[in-house]
Amino acid sequence: MLEMREVSKVYRTETVETHALRGFSLKVDEGEFVAVTGPSGSGKTTFLTIAGLLEDFTRGEYLLDHVNVHGMNDNQRSRLRNEKIGFVFQAFNLIPDLNVLDNVEVPLHYRHMSGGERRKRALAALERVGLSARLKHYPAELSGGQQQRVAIARALAGGPRLLLADEPTGNLDTAMARGVMELIEEIHREGATIIMVTHDPELAARAQRNVHIVDGMATGVSEEPRFHPGLRERTAGDVSLPRS
Amino acid sequence: MMTPRPILSALRRHKIAAFLIVLEIALAFAIVSNAVYLVMGRLQRMDIHSGIDERDLVTLQISSSGNAGVPSAEADLAALRTIPGVQSASAVNSLPFTNSSWNSDFTKTPGQDATGYPATIYLGSRDLLPTLGVKILAGRGFSSDQYTDLTPATMLSAFFKPTQVIVSKAYAEQLWPGGNAVGKLLYVDKSQGQIVGVMSNIVRPQLSDSGTDPSNFYAVVLPFRVGPDLDASYVLRAAPAARERVLKAAVTKLQAMHPTQTVTKQATLSQMRREYFANDRAMAWLLVSTILALLGVTAIGIVGLASFWVQQRTRQIGVRRALGARRRDILRYFQTENFLLATAGIALGCAAAIGINVWLMAHYAVPRLPIIYLPIGAVALWLLGQLAVLGPALRAARVAPTVAMRAA
Ligand SMILES: Nc1ncnc2c1ncn2[C@@H]1O[C@H](COP(=O)(O)OP(=O)(O)O)[C@@H](O)[C@H]1O
Ligand SMILES: [Mg+2]
Numbered sequence: 001m002l003e004m005r006e007v008s009k010v011y012r013t014e015t016v017e018t019h020a021l022r023g024f025s026l027k028v029d030e031g032e033f034v035a036v037t038g039p040s041g042s043g044k045t046t047f048l049t050i051a052g053l054l055e056d057f058t059r060g061e062y063l064l065d066h067v068n069v070h071g072m073n074d075n076q077r078s079r080l081r082n083e084k085i086g087f088v089f090q091a092f093n094l095i096p097d098l099n100v101l102d103n104v105e106v107p108l109h110y111r112h113m114s115g116g117e118r119r120k121r122a123l124a125a126l127e128r129v130g131l132s133a134r135l136k137h138y139p140a141e142l143s144g145g146q147q148q149r150v151a152i153a154r155a156l157a158g159g160p161r162l163l164l165a166d167e168p169t170g171n172l173d174t175a176m177a178r179g180v181m182e183l184i185e186e187i188h189r190e191g192a193t194i195i196m197v198t199h200d201p202e203l204a205a206r207a208q209r210n211v212h213i214v215d216g217m218a219t220g221v222s223e224e225p226r227f228h229p230g231l232r233e234r235t236a237g238d239v240s241l242p243r244s
Numbered sequence: 245m246m247t248p249r250p251i252l253s254a255l256r257r258h259k260i261a262a263f264l265i266v267l268e269i270a271l272a273f274a275i276v277s278n279a280v281y282l283v284m285g286r287l288q289r290m291d292i293h294s295g296i297d298e299r300d301l302v303t304l305q306i307s308s309s310g311n312a313g314v315p316s317a318e319a320d321l322a323a324l325r326t327i328p329g330v331q332s333a334s335a336v337n338s339l340p341f342t343n344s345s346w347n348s349d350f351t352k353t354p355g356q357d358a359t360g361y362p363a364t365i366y367l368g369s370r371d372l373l374p375t376l377g378v379k380i381l382a383g384r385g386f387s388s389d390q391y392t393d394l395t396p397a398t399m400l401s402a403f404f405k406p407t408q409v410i411v412s413k414a415y416a417e418q419l420w421p422g423g424n425a426v427g428k429l430l431y432v433d434k435s436q437g438q439i440v441g442v443m444s445n446i447v448r449p450q451l452s453d454s455g456t457d458p459s460n461f462y463a464v465v466l467p468f469r470v471g472p473d474l475d476a477s478y479v480l481r482a483a484p485a486a487r488e489r490v491l492k493a494a495v496t497k498l499q500a501m502h503p504t505q506t507v508t509k510q511a512t513l514s515q516m517r518r519e520y521f522a523n524d525r526a527m528a529w530l531l532v533s534t535i536l537a538l539l540g541v542t543a544i545g546i547v548g549l550a551s552f553w554v555q556q557r558t559r560q561i562g563v564r565r566a567l568g569a570r571r572r573d574i575l576r577y578f579q580t581e582n583f584l585l586a587t588a589g590i591a592l593g594c595a596a597a598i599g600i601n602v603w604l605m606a607h608y609a610v611p612r613l614p615i616i617y618l619p620i621g622a623v624a625l626w627l628l629g630q631l632a633v634l635g636p637a638l639r640a641a642r643v644a645p646t647v648a649m650r651a652a
Contacts, residue, residue, distance in 0.1 A: 045649055054566055054645040075570050081645075082568020093563045093648055097254035105250070107567040115247065138257075154567070166649060 001030045001162060001193045002051060007060030009046050020046035022216040033194045035207035043216040044197045045166055051195065052085050052164045053077040082110050086155030088165035092147040094139040100126065100150050101135040107158045125153040129183060145176030152183055163187060165196040169203065251581050262585060265549050269589025269625055272542040274596030277621030278604065279531045281613050286528040288455035290521040294340045295446040297377030298513040300484060302491040303339055305477040305509035306498055315502050317471035323501060324478060327493045329486035334371035335476040338449045341520035345449035352419065354431045363415050363462040364448035367394060369469045373443065375481045381413055383426035383441030386467040394468035407466060409437035414461035416442045453609060477509065487512050543632040550578060550636035561640050562647025571641040578637035579630060586629035590622045
């Protein structure tokens with residue numbers, strides 16, 4: 001799905017040069033669930049912005065779906081983001097002026113799609129995160145957990161194959177975090193590739209593989225994909241959508 | 245690409261700011277469309293075609309009061325014709341672009357109850373029409389024996405004798421639409437005149453407020469010679485480019501002939517036109533300044549609000565970019581938003597524009613605003629809005645998608 005080879009990212013300001021990533025290499029297979037951990041400032045978010053084509057990198061090589069993305073223009077990147085990648089942010093990042101349904105439709109506005117199709121997809125995504133009853137609510141009227149689930153629905157609406165989540169539970173209390181985590185696991189089960197940055201070792205442990213970043217370099221990559229403990233439990237029993 | 249609906253929904257969450265800008269656009273639209281119409285009216289008036297050869301004409305007037313008695317027009321004109329560069333000269337009771345005129349209601353049947361058609365009256369010698377550059381289009385000019393001298397003493401009786409009349413084309417057209425005026429009779433009360441010729445249009449001295457009013461060209465010429473005793477002026481046709489010199493020489497000559505009298509007026513016709521329209525010009529400038537100021541203030545309002553919104557929405561712009569919006573999608577979002585606001589303003593402004601016009605019609609004899617000024621105003625404000633929003637919208641389009649991940 002995604003392969004980075006010796007990727008470096010240098011942020012230059014007038015006074016300082018920050019090497020946010022140094023010779024960072026990582027391969028993520030289709031359908032994998034990778035948790036990214038590491039101390040604050042180690043380059044986790046930088047990795048996600050590059051992986052998600054939000055910015056270019058300084059050196060190295062990055063293949064997304066076997067396509068070299070280096071040097072792609074802004075329009076090409078936008079289109080790839082729109083079609084292949086879903087984002088989930090720590091701060092939810094819903095658009096405050098739009099209701100839940102309109103928020104979920106936002107990414108669909110940036111591709112050729114009829115209003116009816118847009119509506120259908122958004123409703124399906126909201127159904128999936130269990131928020132069909134909140135279509136006309138505005139983000140400020142929802143709890144943090146609900147907001148994050150709307151954000152996940154927005155990420156899902158476009159049918160992405162890669163979901164990038166930057167500390168998706170960072171702003172949530174434990175109960176809400178659990179709900180969101182279970183939702184992400186379910187999305188993974190349905191076939192999406194997931195890369196999730198987290199501070200929480202417990203959540204990281206639920207991924208198939210952990211990547212630890214220190215000082216802009218990947219360390220402690222467990223090459224052996226572990227079996228997902230949560231997955232085994234849940235596939236055995238009934239799947240009920242989490243509510244927060 | 246964004247459809248307008250979510251943009252409208254988002255705007256509904258910012259009702260007050262949106263309403264204020266819509267109001268500003270509506271006000272600008274209403275005032276600007278009316279002001280543009282008023283300016284056009286003034287320009288049209290100022291642009292009126294006088295029907296005389298203004299460029300080569302000069303005029304001067306000598307006072308009739310003085311120790312030496314009333315100057316004789318014939319003697320004065322004979323002397324003026326000797327000035328080099330003078331091609332022809334005549335006395336005339338009044339001229340275009342002056343504030344004194346002789347006017348009368350002419351009727352097609354005799355008697356006081358007949359419907360009258362107002363026209364201005366030009367009086368002068370045989371030289372008058374050639375000097376002014378007015379042409380006979382149909383019929384003929386006056387025969388020489390028709391001319392009589394008009395003095396304060398003979399005025400009343402002169403007007404009661406049957407006479408000949410030359411009418412302007414516009415007046416003929418008004419009296420006998422599509423017909424032939426030559427040979428027809430005209431009356432002032434019971435006095436009778438027979439139309440012998442139709443002349444090219446000559447504008448009346450005092451124009452109506454509207455430059456397109458056909459009655460501006462309702463004029464008749466009667467075969468009466470006039471002189472300074474009836475406050476007549478002399479009008480001279482100068483050779484091309486000689487008018488300034490001719491005017492100076494004419495003044496000198498008149499003063500030499502009548503040392504105790506004063507030359508009360510001396511001007512080229514071009515000067516007279518300029519002075520006559522001085523108010524229109526001032527008003528047009530005032531209106532244009534008002535229009536520009538209003539458009540400027542509106543543009544500043546749009547730029548201000550758009551800049552504020554772009555700044556306020558920096559994060560959501562970053563999020564939209566992350567979700568796949570291209571730079572041009574962001575640009576278009578703000579352009580569409582502005583277009584919607586402008587459209588609302590224009591719609592509201594249409595009602596206000598008509599309201600202002602109705603009020604102006606009631607209080608200032610302004611005619612009804614032609615409907616064409618509404619689309620003109622609409623296009624102007626749409627363009628203004630797009631122009632004003634372009635800067636902020638381009639700034640919005642430059643917001644980096646990483647803002648979605650980074651901004652606190
Ligand atoms: N836009 C930027 N300009 C300059 N330095 C940056 C920028 N973004 C991130 N950095 C720096 O890059 C390093 C890695 O940051 P980041 O990837 O956000 O770390 P993490 O997400 O692991 O906390 C930090 O030192 C951070 O200060
Ligand atoms: Mg981070």
